[in-house]
Each structure stands twice: as C-alpha cells, then as structure tokens.
Amino acid sequence: MPGYDVADVGELEAEGPGGMVRKVRRAVDGKAFGFNYFIFPPNQEGLEHEHGDSNQEEVYFIVKGSGTMRVDGDEIELRPGRFVRVDPAATRMPVSGADGLEFVTIGAPIGSQYEPPSWG
Numbered sequence: 001m002p003g004y005d006v007a008d009v010g011e012l013e014a015e016g017p018g019g020m021v022r023k024v025r026r027a028v029d030g031k032a033f034g035f036n037y038f039i040f041p042p043n044q045e046g047l048e049h050e051h052g053d054s055n056q057e058e059v060y061f062i063v064k065g066s067g068t069m070r071v072d073g074d075e076i077e078l079r080p081g082r083f084v085r086v087d088p089a090a091t092r093m094p095v096s097g098a099d100g101l102e103f104v105t106i107g108a109p110i111g112s113q114y115e116p117p118s119w120g
Helices: 024-028
Strands: 034-040 056-071 074-078 083-086 092-109
Touching: 024 034, 034 056, 074 092
Parallel strands: none
Antiparallel strands: 034 092, 056 074, 056 083, 056 092
C-alpha cells in the first residue's frame, strides 16, 4: 500500500450549496486537519459562519479570481496568492467578484485533535 494519496480538483464531484465545494480532504483521506477546494461563480455570496463551538481556526488561500472576505464586519480583498487566517469565533463569509473565485480552506481546532466531520 502506498504512503500517499492523489486527487485532482477537476475530477472531484461538485458538492455543497450550488456545487461550489470539492471535498479534497475526503478524497485523499486526510486526518490531521480539514481542507477543501471551493469554486464560486461570479458575484456569489458564500455561507456566513463561525467555528467558535469547535474552536477551529481556518486559513483561506486564494488560487484564482477575486472577491472579498467579510470577517466580523471588515471586508478583506481576496486576490490570487493571498492567505487569510480567521479566528474560530470570528464570523466570516467569502464573496466572489466579477471573475468568480477559487480558494482552498485549511482548518483545525486549536488545542485539540482534528476530527473529520460526518458530512465528509
């Protein structure tokens, strides 16, 4: 059995609201932290959410397109190559610009072990 897994974003099923999520962590059987790939069409609001209950810190890495990340009332410009880290209890919502938006999310709870969610 090999000591690695491989997944191509373009070959993963489009899931979640509007088919915007590619569940990469599940595809490669990652266990230490959560990560997924998102593909937003132009001018699309994402899910407003926070992770205070799970104490999960998230990092977003922008791959392609443009938009903003609304974090606790602030708007942060999103552009390729930019990383945005968000505290667990901060409310966040990605919003794509006119070119759409593609990004990777990476998350894990602060101070405890990551547990993959039942939904994938």
